Amino acid sequence: MPAPTDIPAALRGGLFTLKQARSLGLSREVLRGRRFRRVLKEVFVLAEIPIGAELVARAALLRLPTGAVLSHLSAALLHRLPVADGRDAHVTLDDPAGSHRRAGVRIHRRRLLPGDKTHRRGLPVRLDRPARPELPGSEGSHRVRRDASLA
Template sequence: MPTAHDVPPELLERPFTVAEAAALGVSRQVLRGRRFRAPHRGVRVVADLPDSLLLRCRAAALALPPDAAFSHHTGARLRGWPVPGRWSDGVDVVSHRRAPQLEGIRVEHSPWLHGDVQLVEGLRVLVPAWLWLSLAERLPLDDLVVAADAAWRLGDLSREGLRPPVGVAVGRRWVTRARQALDLMEPGVDSPMETRLRLLVLRSGLPRPTVHAPVTVLSGQVLHPDLVFERHLTVVEYEGDHHRTDRSQWQHDLWRYAALEAAGWTVVRFTADDVLRHPQRAVSHLRGVLARRPSHAEMRAVVAQTDVWSTTTRISATEG
């Protein structure tokens, strides 16, 4: 029985076309064995190669028109942006040419989506600004902001860089959502859940916090909490599960919280359960904390009053 060993080594780790194999002297009979699978007509891959988004995209690229580019959820995943759903749900592509119907491939003909492409892992992917705009067609607002925050942190996007393509989309039904996401996106956000926590805070009517604002503690070290309410001397920290399971992370967290509290800051900690399952409870708790905390102006007044009292006491003692 023909085996994969009859195929040149360069074809064993990636998808390839039947024509490419023939040019290397591999017969069609060899490729008909169970050790190969055919993801698309004229395309083959060694059957025991693990299935992945990257493998599926490389196989699809061999069967798509040359101008096709990966877009929407697929393009975002290839760039490392978080998007909802599973990668196995299908592959998203935009193309201006007529494309064959391929199993598991969604080809969109979008005349307005005329952005340039970049190579990512050797694959044609829409440039970041146009890729994010393709997501705006499908994603709800919060998911769109999550993707924007992550892309900004990776250096793929910025608010100013997104304004021109959003302007081109004027008149489309989802452009309002894209504009809202522009106003809500922030640089430096560490995780999707931090984005969702920040959006929850903003929608509650609480003051807009600063993301990772510098806070100097008594040792002189500068910390950067997740969300900072400077006026209320309060910081909010989102704790993913690794804060519980990683001992060194847990110990570092304890030091951070102690240092912040010693410097006069209140630390409020939230988890995914707070954000996703009990958002109103989380908001009520944070609102109560902020209401009880003095503002910076009030703290300065207290300090000034204390200084006056100390000075008066010293003078009285001297005169006595």
């Protein structure tokens, strides 16, 4: 049995892409091993790092074009609104064409103006109406936790 491949220091801090791993000498076979977990297609993390909604959101931004912003449920979570922790990241692109879904990512499309985004915990987030469809009394309100104290 071959000796385990050393994990490069550059990959120990958090998320990394398949391209980054390959440039540092790791093969797909090594990435499929038990020392790594796939967060989204071509985005990985060390196995001991827990995968939650914020990590999935960060992974989504690594896979999408510059200018993508977190929105809907992902924005609500970063704004610390009491919503259910969904598995998919919600991202808005200023691009009318293309796919509306990738595995683990729900893509929303609308024109984004310069004042439409802010940053929360270092991530670009849609500023206007974060998670409006998920607020109580509106369509999708079943996703809102009725008692914020449960959070």
